[in-house]
Amino acid sequence: MADYAPLGPTGCPRPPGLQSHPLELIPFFRRWPQSVVRDLVYTVIWNTLFALFFALLAIAIDPETPLSAALRNSFVFAQCIGFMIYAGFLIGDRIVHKGIHQARMWVRAVYYAVIPILGVFPGYLLAFWILRWRNGYEWLFAPRSIISIVALSLVLTGLLLLIFVPRERAARAEATIAREQARVAAAEKETTTAQLKLLEAQVEPHFLYNTLANVVSLVDGEPALAKRMIERLIALLRATAAAATGSATLGGQVELLRAYLEILELRMGARLRWRIDLPAELAGLRVPPMLLQPIVENAIRHGLEPKVEGGRIDITAGRDGGGVRLVVRDTGLGFDTARAADGIGLANLRARLASAYGEAARLVIEDNAPAGTSVSIWLPAPAA
């Protein structure tokens, strides 16, 4: 059963293989999941099919045989022998456990040949006892009978193996392909996540050349301010490069935001005011990289930059209940859900939060009073 586990939950019927009931050769019987009751019912049906075959055979050999007697006798024999073989496999599987299903093909072939042979004899004995055929014993243990019983068992087992072995191979190959596909899909997802992370951790070219143009304009007249701006730009690039490596602390992210906002303040002048409030005890908190940067960038680009009179942005971190709450609040134009750029950035952030914390983290976007947007992130409690 373990071999087909990857296919089970998808709802496909288990493909027939060596571990299937022989009745599963018929597609109709593959629609019910394997269970003890099902297999008992299947065994009755399977045995009855044999009974019909042997009854017809008996009549074909000796047309004088009354139909009812032929049917009754072959029914009893087929059920007794069939259930003894079934019991043999139950006991056999219990003894060898799953080991047999991983064994070499010839070992399994021997196993599937020997159990029916061993089952046939008690099956006959049981049938003789039920039908009160006292002279049956002598017939059964005559060398001729033993040879023909063994030969018939081997032929039947061989036929079943011929049918089941290729099916089992196909099922195994299918399971291997499914596993491989799942592995490739998982690897692809991981690559995409890593690329998204890297994408977030890049300084926008437009930001870079506007900042450098500002520096150029300052060099002659206000060299001290030009120097300060370059220093802040270096701090921003260093923090961004660190974020691209994948792990980050809240303190590190706040340093990046400080550099970013100082540069913007130098560029936008009085139109931008900002404040960051991070308690010292939370500076060491490990968080996914680029957690706040996309939110702050959104607030600037879509909230404050397009607003003629500008505004302010406040970033706060604090303990909230058992966890930590981070808030980015701006007094800009307000959040527009129709704006695709915001949607993608925040959807990406939500996905990264979910992959890092599962259900335990939350991201909420609200209108800020009197104007602008407030974005809150709740993270689960860190080990303080």
Next chain:
Amino acid sequence: MESMRRPTAIIADDEPRLADYLRARLAVLWPQLVIAGVADNGPAAEALLRDEEPDVAFLDIRMPGLTGLEVARRARTRRAR
């Protein structure tokens, strides 16, 4: 003496230092050019364009209120009328 009239221009940029820098560079590269005004957002740039009717307008694209592209588009339709 119409041909002797000096060309005029306006500058629109929401980053004041970039506007100042452009003005300084233009003073060197195009000394005859008269800067008729500087705006720091889209609507202000549009008002300057209407009032000054300059020969040249240097418009930043990303500006508060109205983008530089939008300001230029509106100015063109106004001229066409």
